[in-house]
Amino acid sequence: MSSLPDILTPPGLSAPALRHDTGFWIWAAVVLAAVAYTLFSLQPLMNGYEIAILIIAGGATLWLGRYWPGFRWLTAAVAALALTGLALYGESLANADERFLLVYILSSQSAVMWMSALFILATPTYFAALFTRSAFTGRVASALTWSAVAMGLAGLLVRWRETYLLSPDIGYIPISNLYEVFILFCLVTALIYLFYERRFNTRALGGFVMLVISAAVGFLLWYSAARGAHEIQPLVPALQSYWMKIHVPANFIGYGCFSLAAMIAIAALLRYRAVPGGTMARLLPDTALLEEFMYRVISLGFAFFTLATILGSLWAAEAWGGYWSWDPKETWALIVWLNYAAWLHMRMTRGWRGPAMAWWAIIGLFVTLFAFLGVNMFLSGLHSYGEL
Amino acid sequence: MHPLTGEGPDDLTVSARINETVNVTTPEQTLRLELDDFRLHNIVRETAAVRRGNDFRDNGPSFSFKLRRPDGTAREYLNYMYPVTIDDRQYLLSGTRAQTADEFRYLYIPADESGTPARFLALLQLLHNDQRLREVINGRAAATLAQLEDITADIGERITAAMLQILRLFRDGGYGAIIDHIEQTVPADQHELAGQAYVRLLHNGVQSLYLQVLDDAGVTVTDGLGEAQSRFLEDAVEALAAVPNYGAPFYVALTDFEHREASGLMIARSPGKLLVYPGFLLLLAGIFMLFYIAERRIWFELTTTGDGRLQVLMAGETGRQQQEFSAEFEQLAARARQLPEARP
Ligand code: HEM
Numbered sequence: 001m002s003s004l005p006d007i008l009t010p011p012g013l014s015a016p017a018l019r020h021d022t023g024f025w026i027w028a029a030v031v032l033a034a035v036a037y038t039l040f041s042l043q044p045l046m047n048g049y050e051i052a053i054l055i056i057a058g059g060a061t062l063w064l065g066r067y068w069p070g071f072r073w074l075t076a077a078v079a080a081l082a083l084t085g086l087a088l089y090g091e092s093l094a095n096a097d098e099r100f101l102l103v104y105i106l107s108s109q110s111a112v113m114w115m116s117a118l119f120i121l122a123t124p125t126y127f128a129a130l131f132t133r134s135a136f137t138g139r140v141a142s143a144l145t146w147s148a149v150a151m152g153l154a155g156l157l158v159r160w161r162e163t164y165l166l167s168p169d170i171g172y173i174p175i176s177n178l179y180e181v182f183i184l185f186c187l188v189t190a191l192i193y194l195f196y197e198r199r200f201n202t203r204a205l206g207g208f209v210m211l212v213i214s215a216a217v218g219f220l221l222w223y224s225a226a227r228g229a230h231e232i233q234p235l236v237p238a239l240q241s242y243w244m245k246i247h248v249p250a251n252f253i254g255y256g257c258f259s260l261a262a263m264i265a266i267a268a269l270l271r272y273r274a275v276p277g278g279t280m281a282r283l284l285p286d287t288a289l290l291e292e293f294m295y296r297v298i299s300l301g302f303a304f305f306t307l308a309t310i311l312g313s314l315w316a317a318e319a320w321g322g323y324w325s326w327d328p329k330e331t332w333a334l335i336v337w338l339n340y341a342a343w344l345h346m347r348m349t350r351g352w353r354g355p356a357m358a359w360w361a362i363i364g365l366f367v368t369l370f371a372f373l374g375v376n377m378f379l380s381g382l383h384s385y386g387e388l
Numbered sequence: 389m390h391p392l393t394g395e396g397p398d399d400l401t402v403s404a405r406i407n408e409t410v411n412v413t414t415p416e417q418t419l420r421l422e423l424d425d426f427r428l429h430n431i432v433r434e435t436a437a438v439r440r441g442n443d444f445r446d447n448g449p450s451f452s453f454k455l456r457r458p459d460g461t462a463r464e465y466l467n468y469m470y471p472v473t474i475d476d477r478q479y480l481l482s483g484t485r486a487q488t489a490d491e492f493r494y495l496y497i498p499a500d501e502s503g504t505p506a507r508f509l510a511l512l513q514l515l516h517n518d519q520r521l522r523e524v525i526n527g528r529a530a531a532t533l534a535q536l537e538d539i540t541a542d543i544g545e546r547i548t549a550a551m552l553q554i555l556r557l558f559r560d561g562g563y564g565a566i567i568d569h570i571e572q573t574v575p576a577d578q579h580e581l582a583g584q585a586y587v588r589l590l591h592n593g594v595q596s597l598y599l600q601v602l603d604d605a606g607v608t609v610t611d612g613l614g615e616a617q618s619r620f621l622e623d624a625v626e627a628l629a630a631v632p633n634y635g636a637p638f639y640v641a642l643t644d645f646e647h648r649e650a651s652g653l654m655i656a657r658s659p660g661k662l663l664v665y666p667g668f669l670l671l672l673a674g675i676f677m678l679f680y681i682a683e684r685r686i687w688f689e690l691t692t693t694g695d696g697r698l699q700v701l702m703a704g705e706t707g708r709q710q711q712e713f714s715a716e717f718e719q720l721a722a723r724a725r726q727l728p729e730a731r732p
Pocket residue numbers: 299302337338341344345347348349675678679707708
């Protein structure tokens with residue numbers, strides 16, 4: 001009898017034995033070559049942090065791709081799109097209006113529009129797949145979602161370059177304002193969903209998850225149409241920090257997971273209500289899977305939220321000289337963290353299951369939303385703006 | 389600081405830093421000016437204005453502040469230091485809003501040749517100085533009228549009086565005040581006619597004032613206003629119409645700044661660092677291990693049945709990753725079933 005699965009391969013994350021996984025090796029060779037090329041060609045320009053980030057990012061990419069073939073295709077598509085975009089731009093931002101591909105597809109704004117359209121299309125497609133129980137439609141929905149992620153990610157990478165083309169001293173990583181961060185949110189949520197779609201082998205929940213992503217896309221579209229939010233503005237100095245480059249994505253993995261959990265919770269609530277043997281019961285996965293799904297994304301979100309909070313406090317220590325100063329944003333981050341810790345405890349130690357946990361996950365999303373948006377809009381305003 | 393009403397803080401100059409407040413005393417009340425922010429660059433994308441498309445442009449430094457009234461309410465303002473070019477005309481922009489949730493609404497102050505609001509402010513001053521206003525209208529406007537035929541001195545006087553009244557209405561309430569006035573004094577079927585007549589009077593009046601301002605500034609105007617000058621006049625009328633809604637009795641211009649990138653030096657000592665950083669690492673490693681190295685337990689109970697065969701009873705338990713574990717458990721069980729029958 002062969003040995004039990006090794007510890008680095010969590011159950012379910014199975015992949016063909018390395019020896020036979022030719023596809024992986026080809027892809028890994030390209031990724032390694034890209035990392036090595038970057039490392040050697042840009043070495044003089046990089047400092048220690050950047051080298052460390054590059055190596056960790058390369059390693060994480062390899063690890064994800066090892067167990068997740070879809071991710072390999074994604075990296076290939078994004079690299080091709082982004083590199084084409086950069087090549088078309090050359091050294092001049094004006095090309096955004098002249099080169100056909102940039103105008104319609106690859107300039108960051110167009111790419112984000114594509115992402116938005118694809119996400120919005122994916123939503124009804126997933127629901128259609130759910131109700132018609134058509135495996136083909138389901139695959140189309142997944143393909144739409146994958147394409148949306150590829151366009152969005154490529155768009156962000158191109159935008160990164162655009163900020164530098166605008167003026168080298170303006171350049172910044174495009175996860176620095178609300179507009180960019182919403183794009184990141186859509187991408188992260190969709191990616192985590194796609195990961196679990198494969199793990200749990202069900203597309204039944206896609207429509208629910210796409211609802212929250214479509215809502216974010218709706219906000220994004222409104223925000224750029226009404227407020228011109230897509231315009232690149234220089235960053236305030238306080239935001240120019242290495243910590244931010246990892247703090248923000250880590251936070252958004254957390255937010256993405258928590259919103260995913262709330263969407264699964266909606267599906268779960270429908271499933272609890274379903275008449276045994278009825279349509280709902282046949283269409284939606286059984287409650288054990290839904291509960292497990294919720295638990296998994298909440299725990300992933302919790303872990304990354306912990307990481308984000310730690311990074312945030314390191315950043316605060318560097319920028320303001322103290323790890324924690326109890327400003328409203330920090331207090332609410334703590335509330336979110338404790339809320340999900342409590343959720344996890346109730347499940348693990350009390351063994352709670354059922355509708356109460358689903359409702360809690362939904363309420364959790366509102367708490368998170370408040371910590372993310374509400375605090376900026378209401379609370380920090382209280383002491384700085386007064387009755388304005 | 390330039391007064392937008394007749395009296396006010398006479399062209400006062402203050403210097404303050406961001407986050408500082410300045411008390412500004414106007415005849416009615418004392419306002420607290422709270423300086424909020426300063427931006428060195430305002431990069432915008434040129435869109436509809438220029439069809440070339442995505443040209444980026446820097447509108448230069450801007451600063452924002454709040455004016456807080458004694459009752460604690462405030463309005464927020466966003467002023468640009470240099471004129472911004474829109475459709476080939478230059479404006480000094482000042483945005484204002486009453487609530488942070490609102491968008492800024494801008495006052496477009498036409499800039500004069502040297503890029504300052506001085507000429508517009510002079511016009512405004514003149515409008516607010518009742519005595520000079522009367523002089524100018526009675527002098528200039530009347531002179532223009534006198535040139536026209538079939539206007540007797542009597543009618544001319546009535547016209548200048550009406551002009552003065554309209555100018556005052558306009559000064560204090562913008563177009564709204566004129567409309568109210570028409571609605572109150574003119575029969576409904578003549579509203580439109582009266583409106584047109586009033587607007588013409590208004591324009592002629594402001595034009596007279598403007599000519600006076602140009603004169604005062606030593607600009608000679610022969611042969612009517614030049615193109616740039618008449619555009620300025622147009623813009624000035626629009627800006628004057630907006631001033632009553634501007635919410636502040638004065639306009640704050642930025643004349644000079646010293647931009648300090650670094651806000652200060654802070655020295656923090658963190659003796660706990662040696663403990664805190666590894667603590668962070670442990671916490672993180674712990675959480676990820678907790679979730680992702682799933683603890684699974686499997687029991688095998690071997691018993692011998694009566695007929696001497698070995699019976700295997702399998703049981704498994706896990707807290708996390710139950711979906712995957714049950715699949716894994718099934719696989720193990722299937723494999724166990726395939727084992728060649730064991731003999732005691
Ligand atoms: C009174 C204090 C606490 C007690 C007695 C306690 C107890 C426990 C117990 C018994 C478990 C279950 C372990 C298992 O079955 O594998 C657990 C899990 C856990 N605890 Fe706590 N805990 C406390 C405070 C906290 C706090 C403050 C946090 C972080 C905010 C936290 C985070 C977690 C996490 C993330 C898990 C894993 C849950 C899961 O795997 O779903 N705990 N705790």
